[in-house]
Amino acid sequence: MKDKNLPHDIENKSVEELTDLANNIIKNLENKNNLENSIDEYQMLIKLNNLIEKKFQKNSKKIAENSKEKIKEILNRNDREKNK
Secondary structure, rough: HHHHHHOOOHOOOOOHHHHHHHHHHHHHHHHHOHHOHHHHHHHHHHHHHHHHHHHHHHHHHHHHHHHHHHHHHHHHHHHHHHOO
């Protein structure tokens, strides 16, 4: 899979979509007998891996923040019920 075959909006793809792209590149590499001409594919795989990692960290941080906020809301609600 060459750069020209990759979507232009790769940054906007979800972690799942990026993982699928990476898996397709890996399958293509596994089916090749001569890997000497596969530098572009390996480089794209590294780029995808870095992008997946960044998106995963961003999503993980967002989940942690949402969880913290929900716990805070529950604790506040429990405090209000105790003070009734």
